[in-house]
Amino acid sequence: MNFTHSVSQCRGESQVRNNQQNKLDQWVVNNGNGEGYLEASKRIKACVKNKDTSLDLSKLNITSIPPLANLPELINLYLGFNEISIIEENAFNGLAALEKLYLNKNKITTIHSNRFQYLLKLTYLELNNNEISTIEENAFNGLAALEKLYLNENKITTIHSNRFQHSPKLTSLELNNNEISIIEENAFNGLAALEQLYLNENKITTIHSNRLQHSPKLTYLELSNNEISIIEENAFNGLAALEKLYLNENKITTIHSNRFQHSPKLTYLELNNNEI
Secondary structure, three states: OHHHHHHHHHHHHHHHHHHHHHHHHHHHHHOOOOHHHHHHHHHHHHHHHHOOOEEEOOOOOOOOOOOOOOOOOOOEEEOOOOOOOOOOOOOOOOOOOOOEEEOOOOOOOEEOOOOOOOOOOOOEEEOOOOOOOEEOOOOOOOOOOOOEEEOOOOOOOEEOOOOOOOOOOOOEEEOOOOOOOEEOOOOOOOOOOOOEEEOOOOOOOEEOOOOOOOOOOOOEEEOOOOOOOEEOOOOOOOOOOOOEEEOOOOOOOOOOOOOOOOOOOOOEEEOOOOOO
């Protein structure tokens, strides 16, 4: 009985592998048997065969994410420096062990809801240097283990409320070099573990009260090279652990009383190149 079950299981696994290879071959054909697609297919098949924990598909000029099922041991996936514009709905289904995902230097414009929902062990996600302007409400749903998120050099204009609420373990969030001018009231809701926040080189004009109150462990806040002229009275409310604050290269003319009263541990404050 056990032998029969074992044979049946092996046949099932073989069928899954064959189906995956067929999907991969069809993906290559659909993309004109291009050199980059052929190379990607070759690398994926080798990864499946060898049960590798890392897969490098960077710099292949592919425009879509290939079928990646049947890679349960994969920990690191490199998809940077390609021409990917869309993350399809089940693109990462079957990658339950994945911890690091690199999607930098592509042409992604929107992070749709639930695209990463199968990546329950993901701790590191890099999306730098894309064309991202829209982050849907449940874009990071499922990423409960995420610790570091990089969204630098995109086209984000607004940080909407609750976009990061599904990632309570996030300790570092980078949003440098975007076009951010609006930070909604609950933009950082759920980020109780956040320690480092980078918002330099954006278009922020006002630091509104209580925008950062959901991140009591924040120690490092980078707001340089914006257009900040107004710091509201409770702008830094809740930041009792803050140690370093960068406000250089802005348009601040006056530092009003008690603006930093909520940050008793602040040891470094940079205000160079303002209009004070």
